[in-house]
Amino acid sequence: MRILAIETSCDETAIAILECTGDEKSAQFNVIGNALLSQVEIHKEYGGVFPALAKREHAKNLVPILEAALEEAELLREDTQAISEEMHAKISEILAREPGLTEAFFEFVSECETPEIDVIAVTAGPGLEPALWVGINFAEALALTWSASRRIPLVAVNHMEGHILAALTESHGEQFSISNLQFPILALLISGGHTELVLMKKWLEYELIGQTRDDAVGEAYDKVARMLSLPYPGGPELSRLSESLRSSGFRNPSLDDGFRKPFILPRPMIDSGTCDFSFAGLKTAVLYLLKKIPDIKEKEKQHIAHEFENSVTDVLWKKTTLALDQTGAKTLVIGGGVSANTHIRRTFTENISKEYSDVMLKIPSAELTTDNAVMIAIAGFYRASRKEFPTDFSASGNLSLAQKP
Numbered sequence: 001m002r003i004l005a006i007e008t009s010c011d012e013t014a015i016a017i018l019e020c021t022g023d024e025k026s027a028q029f030n031v032i033g034n035a036l037l038s039q040v041e042i043h044k045e046y047g048g049v050f051p052a053l054a055k056r057e058h059a060k061n062l063v064p065i066l067e068a069a070l071e072e073a074e075l076l077r078e079d080t081q082a083i084s085e086e087m088h089a090k091i092s093e094i095l096a097r098e099p100g101l102t103e104a105f106f107e108f109v110s111e112c113e114t115p116e117i118d119v120i121a122v123t124a125g126p127g128l129e130p131a132l133w134v135g136i137n138f139a140e141a142l143a144l145t146w147s148a149s150r151r152i153p154l155v156a157v158n159h160m161e162g163h164i165l166a167a168l169t170e171s172h173g174e175q176f177s178i179s180n181l182q183f184p185i186l187a188l189l190i191s192g193g194h195t196e197l198v199l200m201k202k203w204l205e206y207e208l209i210g211q212t213r214d215d216a217v218g219e220a221y222d223k224v225a226r227m228l229s230l231p232y233p234g235g236p237e238l239s240r241l242s243e244s245l246r247s248s249g250f251r252n253p254s255l256d257d258g259f260r261k262p263f264i265l266p267r268p269m270i271d272s273g274t275c276d277f278s279f280a281g282l283k284t285a286v287l288y289l290l291k292k293i294p295d296i297k298e299k300e301k302q303h304i305a306h307e308f309e310n311s312v313t314d315v316l317w318k319k320t321t322l323a324l325d326q327t328g329a330k331t332l333v334i335g336g337g338v339s340a341n342t343h344i345r346r347t348f349t350e351n352i353s354k355e356y357s358d359v360m361l362k363i364p365s366a367e368l369t370t371d372n373a374v375m376i377a378i379a380g381f382y383r384a385s386r387k388e389f390p391t392d393f394s395a396s397g398n399l400s401l402a403q404k405p
């Protein structure tokens with residue numbers, strides 16, 4: 001099955017084309033085309049993602065990104081395609097809210113052959129609704145145009161399922177595979193909008209074990225980074241600052257003779273006995289701490305970043321152990337943008353091998369941690385294999401994957 005996947009849920013415009021073979025238990029994915037444009041530089045000025053701007057940028061970038069992905073996959077062939085008046089009217093209606101996109105869309109599709117694609121997958125949520133709509137409308141317009149010769153069905157993908165399934169793969173260069181997984185699988189999802197522990201007892205059946213009651217981890221990273229005057233996106237910047245202290249040998253202050261930890265932050269809800277999280281209080285604690293340091297020096301910033309990261313990691317680990325004990329999960333997978341974090345990756349790798357040596361830990365390869373379309377294609381393959389081809393599409397900003405039992 002050859003899948004073309006489109007991701008526009010936040011500030012990355014991405015399209016990937018994958019050759020997918022196998023079945024749920026044992027699947028292989030070969031990335032034959034992959035194009036991604038990050039809007040980070042544009043949103044930097046605002047210190048965060050500005051939805052109307054994200055929507056406009058997606059509309060501007062989708063056609064060039066599609067062209068680049070098809071070209072890389074060697075599926076781009078010039079040809080003149082006649083678009084009937086009826087088709088033109090239908091597509092113009094689908095793209096009515098994306099004025100910048102309509103013209104470029106017609107220009108592109110009328111000049112190239114229908115590529116050999118079997119399925120189009122698109123992110124339907126969660127994310128920024130205006131941004132999601134651009135991707136969905138584009139996918140619908142493409143499926144309709146290209147289905148003139150052969151039906152190309154559409155699949156709606158939950159972005160978080162994309163994060164989970166991508167994180168379950170083994171990577172071999174441009175190829176990924178899923179095999180030999182032991183159920184139940186516990187997923188720790190940590191991104192800019194989510195902090196959740198989700199249990200997968202069977203393929204694609206999810207149960208919510210715990211979630212944040214306020215801020216997501218990535219959101220807390222970004223907000224604290226802003227308090228420390230670090231540039232957007234704050235997560236990786238704050239992590240870099242904290243790592244610089246760790247690499248200077250400052251690993252475990254309580255064991256460092258004669259060195260007292262300069263700042264102490266709380267570990268919110270660490271002993272609550274539930275698998276729920278809360279990060280808003282931690283952020284406020286940093287704010288109060290900063291008020292006491294009017295002329296903050298670089299070294300102090302490093303220590304605050306370090307202590308913040310330790311607090312987040314302590315809480316994530318504690319809640320994960322609680323969930324592992326409660327569910328008897330045999331596999332632990334970490335997904336979402338924050339799974340790129342060096343300290344979290346290292347801590348979980350070390351702790352799992354020490355304390356849960358019978359649990360298999362899956363952490364995504366670096367290129368699959370942050371938003372991309374490869375993960376949407378992987379989830380699209382699982383949904384398409386089950387013939388889940390909805391006819392009615394809509395964007396859902398709060399689309400959830402799992403409910404509490």
Ligand code: KG4
Nearest residue numbers: 191192193218235236239337338341370371
């Ligand atoms: O999954 P993602 O790319 O987008 C959402 O679906 O939200 O996650 C983005 C989040 C941002 O909050 C970003 O600051 C955070 O992931 N992030 C990190 C790191 N890299 C990205 N947080 C901490 N350390 C990192 N290295």
Ligand code: ZN
Nearest residue numbers: 191336337371
């Ligand atoms: Zn994401």
